[in-house]
Amino acid sequence: MSGLAAIDRPAVRAPLDRPVLRERGQREVFCGLTSIVWLHRKIQDAFFLVVGSRTCAHLIQSAAGVMVFAEPRFATAIMEERDLAGLADANEELDRVVDELLARRPDIKMLFLVGSCPSEVIKLDLSRAAHRLNTRYSPALRVINYSGSGIETTFTQGEDACLAALVPEAPERAAEVEPSLLIVGALPDIVEDQFRRLFDELGIPKVDFFPPRRAGKIPAIGPHTRFLLAQPFLGETCQMLVGRGATRLAAPFPFGADGTTDWLRAAARAWGIDEATFTRVTTPGRDRARRALDRHRSTLEGKSIFFFPDSQLEPSLARFLTRELGMTAIEVGTPYLNRDLVACELEQLPDSLISEGQDVDRQLERCRAARPDIVVCGLGLANPLEREGLTTKWSIELVFSPVHGFDQAGDLAALFSRPLVRKDRLRVAA
Amino acid sequence: MKLTVWTYEGPPHVGAIRVATAMNGVHYVIHAPQGDTYADLLFTMIERRGERPPVTYTTFQARDLGGDTAELFKSAARDAFERFQPAAMLVGASCTAELIQDDPSGLARALNLPIPVIPLDLPSYQKKENWGASETFYQMVRALAPAGTPRPANARPTCNILGPTALGFRHRDDVVEITRLLASLGVDVMVTAPMGASPADLSRLPEADFNVVLYPEIGEAAAAWLERTHGQPAVRTVPLGVGATQDFIAEVVRVAGLDPSLADVSDHGRAPWWSQSVDSNYLTGKRVFIFGDATHAIAAARIASEELGFEVVGLGAYNREFAREVRAAAELYGLKALITDDYLEVERAISELQPELVLGTQMERHIAKRLRLPCAVISAPAHVQDFPARYSPQMGFEGANVIFDTWVHPLVMGLEEHLLAMFRDDFEFNDEAGASHLGAGAPALASAPQPDMASEIIWTGEAQAELAKIPFFVRGKARRNTENFAAERGITPIQIETLYDARSHFSR
Numbered sequence: 026m027s028g029l030a031a032i033d034r035p036a037v038r039a040p041l042d043r044p045v046l047r048e049r050g051q052r053e054v055f056c057g058l059t060s061i062v063w064l065h066r067k068i069q070d071a072f073f074l075v076v077g078s079r080t081c082a083h084l085i086q087s088a089a090g091v092m093v094f095a096e097p098r099f100a101t102a103i104m105e106e107r108d109l110a111g112l113a114d115a116n117e118e119l120d121r122v123v124d125e126l127l128a129r130r131p132d133i134k135m136l137f138l139v140g141s142c143p144s145e146v147i148k149l150d151l152s153r154a155a156h157r158l159n160t161r162y163s164p165a166l167r168v169i170n171y172s173g174s175g176i177e178t179t180f181t182q183g184e185d186a187c188l189a190a191l192v193p194e195a196p197e198r199a200a201e202v203e204p205s206l207l208i209v210g211a212l213p214d215i216v217e218d219q220f221r222r223l224f225d226e227l228g229i230p231k232v233d234f235f236p237p238r239r240a241g242k243i244p245a246i247g248p249h250t251r252f253l254l255a256q257p258f259l260g261e262t263c264q265m266l267v268g269r270g271a272t273r274l275a276a277p278f279p280f281g282a283d284g285t286t287d288w289l290r291a292a293a294r295a296w297g298i299d300e301a302t303f304t305r306v307t308t309p310g311r312d313r314a315r316r317a318l319d320r321h322r323s324t325l326e327g328k329s330i331f332f333f334p335d336s337q338l339e340p341s342l343a344r345f346l347t348r349e350l351g352m353t354a355i356e357v358g359t360p361y362l363n364r365d366l367v368a369c370e371l372e373q374l375p376d377s378l379i380s381e382g383q384d385v386d387r388q389l390e391r392c393r394a395a396r397p398d399i400v401v402c403g404l405g406l407a408n409p410l411e412r413e414g415l416t417t418k419w420s421i422e423l424v425f426s427p428v429h430g431f432d433q434a435g436d437l438a439a440l441f442s443r444p445l446v447r448k449d450r451l452r453v454a455a
Numbered sequence: 456m457k458l459t460v461w462t463y464e465g466p467p468h469v470g471a472i473r474v475a476t477a478m479n480g481v482h483y484v485i486h487a488p489q490g491d492t493y494a495d496l497l498f499t500m501i502e503r504r505g506e507r508p509p510v511t512y513t514t515f516q517a518r519d520l521g522g523d524t525a526e527l528f529k530s531a532a533r534d535a536f537e538r539f540q541p542a543a544m545l546v547g548a549s550c551t552a553e554l555i556q557d558d559p560s561g562l563a564r565a566l567n568l569p570i571p572v573i574p575l576d577l578p579s580y581q582k583k584e585n586w587g588a589s590e591t592f593y594q595m596v597r598a599l600a601p602a603g604t605p606r607p608a609n610a611r612p613t614c615n616i617l618g619p620t621a622l623g624f625r626h627r628d629d630v631v632e633i634t635r636l637l638a639s640l641g642v643d644v645m646v647t648a649p650m651g652a653s654p655a656d657l658s659r660l661p662e663a664d665f666n667v668v669l670y671p672e673i674g675e676a677a678a679a680w681l682e683r684t685h686g687q688p689a690v691r692t693v694p695l696g697v698g699a700t701q702d703f704i705a706e707v708v709r710v711a712g713l714d715p716s717l718a719d720v721s722d723h724g725r726a727p728w729w730s731q732s733v734d735s736n737y738l739t740g741k742r743v744f745i746f747g748d749a750t751h752a753i754a755a756a757r758i759a760s761e762e763l764g765f766e767v768v769g770l771g772a773y774n775r776e777f778a779r780e781v782r783a784a785a786e787l788y789g790l791k792a793l794i795t796d797d798y799l800e801v802e803r804a805i806s807e808l809q810p811e812l813v814l815g816t817q818m819e820r821h822i823a824k825r826l827r828l829p830c831a832v833i834s835a836p837a838h839v840q841d842f843p844a845r846y847s848p849q850m851g852f853e854g855a856n857v858i859f860d861t862w863v864h865p866l867v868m869g870l871e872e873h874l875l876a877m878f879r880d881d882f883e884f885n886d887e888a889g890a891s892h893l894g895a896g897a898p899a900l901a902s903a904p905q906p907d908m909a910s911e912i913i914w915t916g917e918a919q920a921e922l923a924k925i926p927f928f929v930r931g932k933a934r935r936n937t938e939n940f941a942a943e944r945g946i947t948p949i950q951i952e953t954l955y956d957a958r959s960h961f962s963r
Contacts, residue, residue, distance in 0.1 A: 050534075053492045055493055059493075079459075079579065080468075083465040084491075084493045088493060105456065105580050106581045113456075122458045142488045142550070143550055146555060175490025175516075176489065176517040386538060406499070406507070407499065408500065
């Protein structure tokens with residue numbers, strides 16, 4: 026079965042002519058280091074060593090909700106004056122820190138050296154460091170480098186950079202074997218298991234998830250790999266996979282009943298699965314999701330929403346909330362708009378202002394003027410906007426909690442309805 | 456390079472943000488890459504502030520580095536001035552901008568803004584948050600309260616309170632408590648700074664008769680400068696605990712030249728009686744480990760020792776700037792101070808000492824949780840729990856009351872301790888069921904990890920059984936003492952006699 030020719034891409038009107046408001050100014054966003062908070066939970070024998078400053082260490086600690094895990098699998102090699110003044114050879118220092126780390130954590134199988142703003146600015150070559158450390162520790166430990174710096178990455182782009190660095194580590198998948206399906210993007214284990222059961226029932230036997238749960242289980246990739254992105258922020262990873270000969274199955278992202286159905290359908294079509302089978306397998310989950318969404322519809326229907334840029338999930342979430350719950354999206358801000366990956370989503374958002382980048386003060390003015398029923402924004406803005414009488418949903422919860430797939434559709438809607446219900450319940454005013 | 460799992464202090468520019476955020480009419484423009492805006496959430500989430508910190512970040516990206524980042528800084532500063540109309544501006548760089556050397560100070564000067572612009576030089580690769588707050592406050596005071604400001608003859612004795620900032624450990628309530636205490640002595644507070652002060656208020660600082668340094672980590676540099684430049688004496692006793700509050704009052708009375716009889720305050724709050732009452736007998740000699748910022752750790756040691764009758768078995772601080780003071784305090788208890796900002800080193804010290812109570816920061820709270828030790832938080836770094844809705848000062852007599860409750864409640868209560876021993880074989884009131892105050896969902900203690908146990912140590916079955924009869928909250932210590940005792944004497948296997956020999960050897 027050659028397979029590839031059979032892939033039936035959903036018809037997409039190229040939204041290249043779509044006007045987008047591009048802004049430059051203060052960006053109230055996290056840097057890519059923040060994604061370590063969930064990545065280190067996903068790859069359970071990996072350690073993330075940030076090579077950076079005290080600011081980097083403080084950021085991750087603060088974003089993680091301050092010390093949730095007594096001894097986490099991430100740390101910072103904090104650069105000091107002598108490292109910068111050239112008094113100490115930064116490479117020797119880094120080797121020493123890695124030795125110290127491995128002596129404490131011999132259980133670590135994969136070490137990510139994560140570049141930061143200061144390490145990028147002084148041009149500390151972490152790929153050379155990784156190469157050197159690999160020679161020393163192979164095969165017990167694999168050392169990989171990527172950059173999570175704020176000058177190059179915004180929040181979820183840290184995951185993209187990490188996964189892109191992981192792609193070359195994947196073994197080559199032999200050309201003669203059956204096509205395999207690769208699901209790309211860190212998902213909670215429970216969500217992976219739900220999807221795996223659905224693909225099984227559909228009759229797609231070989232399904233892998235990327236990143237893997239353990240360092241030694243990186244799935245093989247080759248020309249017979251077809252992949253579905255589970256997250257819209259994985260542009261670089263997507264290119265790397267295509268570079269390995271894999272084929273992307275274009276689809277909306279699996280949020281909500283319809284989003285999940287369309288996402289699954291993209292795989293079903295690629296495997297030539299008939300409509301009757303597809304309907305039989307997906308109907309129970311889809312109905313469950315719809316019932317779960319119904320409970321939130323009365324709260325959300327007709328309400329307006331305003332997205333500040335944060336995770337690049339914004340167009341997908343806006344599509345879900347407008348199409349499946351009857352909300353209106355006034356502005357959909359995203360730190361970076363990958364038109365190709367979210368083409369299916371943008372198509373379904375004809376009336377919203379799409380903005381890319383940020384000038385936070387100007388965006389706040391637009392938000393205040395629009396008086397949306399709910400604002401999706403970062404933690405730095407949420408309480409100040411609440412104080413002004415707006416209702417907010419902090420966006421970081423959208424990446425920290427399970428929101429993909431049929432069985433999380435209700436939970437995803439609840440993240441938006443809860444602040445509105447709460448405001449309605451409270452009989453005290455600040 | 457230093458391997459860091461958790462950090463007690465943020466970078467110095469976070470200290471500067473704490474000063475700017477505490478004040479009115481100040482705006483801070485930081486040359487910083489995208490991502491450094493995370494600092495905002497410390498204030499909006501941990502402290503639940505309803506306004507954004509008054510900070511503009513240039514948030515440059517990689518593509519800007521090839522171009523003109525200096526111009527980016529200038530336009531950010533200009534826009535911030537126009538938008539926020541501050542009465543004074545702070546300008547500086549975060550760690551990354553320090554490396555690209557755009558000179559925010561010179562760039563800001565070139566803008567010729569019609570307000571005082573105070574440049575901050577905060578070396579991110581050497582210094583930390585408290586130092587940054589101290590340096591920022593000092594630079595502002597220097598710039599806004601220059602030498603030569605005349606001091607009027609104040610009708611009543613008047614002081615300033617120096618040191619409280621945003622995101623400070625109980626600063627909000629301490630200021631209220633100490634302002635009340637000073638008022639009860641007839642002393643007016645002219646300016647409290649940085650918290651609540653405007654740039655104009657800082658210019659009025661020299662008009663007060665003296666300064667009260669509540670938080671030396673942040674206020675001492677400015678107080679020393681005011682003393683040198685304006686001849687303002689400073690009250691340096693930190694009123695944490697009943698004894699220290701009495702000393703504080705005596706020092707205020709002396710420095711303000713008040714009637715000495717005012718120092719004889721009769722009402723010291725409830726804490727002294729609570730400590731004297733018989734229910735507190737069981738607190739006697741409890742072994743406590745203390746770690747925090749220097750000021751709070753030193754004060755905690757005195758309270759623990761003199762006001763609660765505990766035994767201080769460990770004392771340390773994470774801020775090296777005050778190492779000398781902590782070392783001197785530790786000597787009072789026959790200890791060597793632990794001066795480190797390495798969380799792992801603190802964890803090691805606690806697990807070796809096996810104290811009965813840990814008084815520390817939020818990080819020690821996590822260590823204690825892991826080692827199943829009771830713990831109370833006495834110091835920054837601040838956590839959302841350190842901003843309670845209720846009034847909850849640490850300083851003054853009310854602060855001493857709060858401290859009594861906070862430290863004693865995590866301990867197994869006096870009577871409960873006896874009951875646990877009495878009923879230890881009872882089917883539902885036994886140690887495996889967990890302490891009753893932890894509720895029904897408390898995990899069974901049998902699975903609690905025993906700290907670093909050498910596996911070759913052998914216990915006889917009887918000795919093991921005897922060990923199991925010892926109440927769980929001292930069992931770890933008993934096991935450890937016995938094993939050390941046996942190892943030193945080459946006794947193996949450990950018998951019932953060894954257990955009791957060790958007990959008599961270590962009994963205090």
